[in-house]
Amino acid sequence: MAPTPAPTALWPAPHASGAVDATVHVPGSKSVTNRALVLAALASEPGWLRRPLRSRDTLLMADALRAMGIEIEEGVGPDGTGEAWRVLPTGLRGPATVDVGNAGTVMRFLPPVATLADGPVHFDGDPRSHERPLHGVIDALRALGARIDDDGRGALPLTVHGVGALDGGPVEVDASSSSQFVSALLLSGPRFNQGVEVRHTGSTLPSLPHIQMTVDMLRTVGAQVDTPESGGEPGVWRVTPGALLGRDLTVEPDLSNAQPFLAAALVTGGRVVVPDWPARTTQPGDRLREIFTEMGGSCELTDYGLEFTGSGAVHGIDVDLGDVGELTPGIAAVAALADSPSTLRGVAHLRLHETDRLAALTKEINELGGDVTETADGLHIRPRPLHGGVFHTYEDHRMATAGAIIGLAVEGVRIENVATTAKTLPDFPDLWTAMLGAA
Ligand SMILES: O=C(O)C1=C[C@@H](OP(=O)(O)O)[C@@H](O)[C@H](O)C1
Numbered sequence: 001m002a003p004t005p006a007p008t009a010l011w012p013a014p015h016a017s018g019a020v021d022a023t024v025h026v027p028g029s030k031s032v033t034n035r036a037l038v039l040a041a042l043a044s045e046p047g048w049l050r051r052p053l054r055s056r057d058t059l060l061m062a063d064a065l066r067a068m069g070i071e072i073e074e075g076v077g078p079d080g081t082g083e084a085w086r087v088l089p090t091g092l093r094g095p096a097t098v099d100v101g102n103a104g105t106v107m108r109f110l111p112p113v114a115t116l117a118d119g120p121v122h123f124d125g126d127p128r129s130h131e132r133p134l135h136g137v138i139d140a141l142r143a144l145g146a147r148i149d150d151d152g153r154g155a156l157p158l159t160v161h162g163v164g165a166l167d168g169g170p171v172e173v174d175a176s177s178s179s180q181f182v183s184a185l186l187l188s189g190p191r192f193n194q195g196v197e198v199r200h201t202g203s204t205l206p207s208l209p210h211i212q213m214t215v216d217m218l219r220t221v222g223a224q225v226d227t228p229e230s231g232g233e234p235g236v237w238r239v240t241p242g243a244l245l246g247r248d249l250t251v252e253p254d255l256s257n258a259q260p261f262l263a264a265a266l267v268t269g270g271r272v273v274v275p276d277w278p279a280r281t282t283q284p285g286d287r288l289r290e291i292f293t294e295m296g297g298s299c300e301l302t303d304y305g306l307e308f309t310g311s312g313a314v315h316g317i318d319v320d321l322g323d324v325g326e327l328t329p330g331i332a333a334v335a336a337l338a339d340s341p342s343t344l345r346g347v348a349h350l351r352l353h354e355t356d357r358l359a360a361l362t363k364e365i366n367e368l369g370g371d372v373t374e375t376a377d378g379l380h381i382r383p384r385p386l387h388g389g390v391f392h393t394y395e396d397h398r399m400a401t402a403g404a405i406i407g408l409a410v411e412g413v414r415i416e417n418v419a420t421t422a423k424t425l426p427d428f429p430d431l432w433t434a435m436l437g438a439a
């Protein structure tokens with residue numbers, strides 16, 4: 001975890017005076033937008049992305065692809081409605097320089113793409129990006145024939161010496177620290193000469209729905225993918241080499257970013273509607289329907305979207321979040337306000353996310369009077385009456401939204417650097433106050 005920053009910019013988290021009752025249009029999914037950008041850049045024909053997420057992580061992805069020669073035009077869609085980006089793929093170019101910021105998707109998904117460029121591509125990013133694991137991608141690409149210069153730590157900064165093609169083939173990866181290692185290799189796999197066969201060797205594998213998202217989106221653009229779910233060997237994914245189609249794809253709302261709004265309905269005993277909640281999705285945020293129902297709410301999914309209603313009671317939960325780790329900060333915030341203790345398990349890898357999320361949540365909730373302890377793979381949360389104070393965010397968007405959830409129920413919570421939500425949800429403060437204004 002980064003050292004506690006000086007509390008320069010403090011945002012008074014709004015306290016809810018009553019039950020919220022609002023409709024919240026949640027912007028597009030980060031994970032879908034960044035996969036769609038990569039796949040469109042690797043395609044053999046132009047494609048469209050409708051309702052893309054415009055946030056720090058997705059703009060970094062777009063700029064990185066542009067640096068490698070891809071044209072991305074930001075405008076309105078073919079039918080004149082809504083924001084849409086047109087992606088015009090060309091031969092990938094080097095030399096290029098990529099700023100990954102602190103985006104896991106950019107730092108993991110693009111080094112495989114860079115092996116296909118016709119020159120060196122240098123990657124660097126925020127100080128935290130130097131600490132986040134990348135060894136799975138670096139080692140695998142080297143085993144598949146790539147030349148990469150790094151400082152030997154298995155992390156950024158690094159240079160991929162692209163030569164226009166990569167052999168590909170079978171490779172072993174320990175993806176226990178990030179599912180994004182697997183997704184990264186699969187996304188570029190169709191463009192490797194022999195495709196790719198990724199065999200996960202670690203004892204645990206987080207965020208499986210995100211790997212399923214990768215597979216689904218690859219299939220949508222015409223790739224052939226064999227998976228454990230389609231009868232293949234457990235822990236092995238195989239992508240056949242082949243051209244990718246340019247598609248006209250509409251990005252789903254980001255269901256993980258819907259979390260704080262649903263949590264608002266839960267902790268205030270109110271009601272929040274999220275339009276366009278997909279009936280079927282690989283997004284991990286869909287698990288909130290079940291998790292927040294167990295914690296005291298109820299929900300109804302209709303053609304219009306998801307209506308989530310709090311009962312006024314908030315219960316603790318004992319849950320393995322290994323598949324849906326990015327939901328942990330928001331669940332921890334709700335759990336701190338519950339009427340019984342919670343145990344969140346299966347998320348040791350969160351120590352290497354935007355910040356050490358287990359340490360950050362423990363420290364910040366406890367400084368408001370809470371009783372949280374870290375376990376080997378998660379958190380124990382025993383609710384206690386909380387008081388106001390500064391909630392530090394460690395440049396982690398989900399810490400900021402977690403603090404805002406607590407602020408609904410606890411007067412005087414001030415969020416340090418709420419602007420860090422720009423990583424995936426730049427409109428967060430406005431959406432939040434609009435939701436409360438609608439109450
Ligand atoms: O592939 C993706 O889009 C993501 C995968 C997950 O990463 P980890 O497997 O590293 O947790 C998730 O936490 C992250 O927010 C997005």
Ligand SMILES: C=C(OP(=O)(O)O)C(=O)O
Pocket residue numbers: 102103104105326353354398424
């Ligand atoms: C872990 C996250 O992001 P990243 O894509 O940077 O890994 C997240 O958004 O919670």
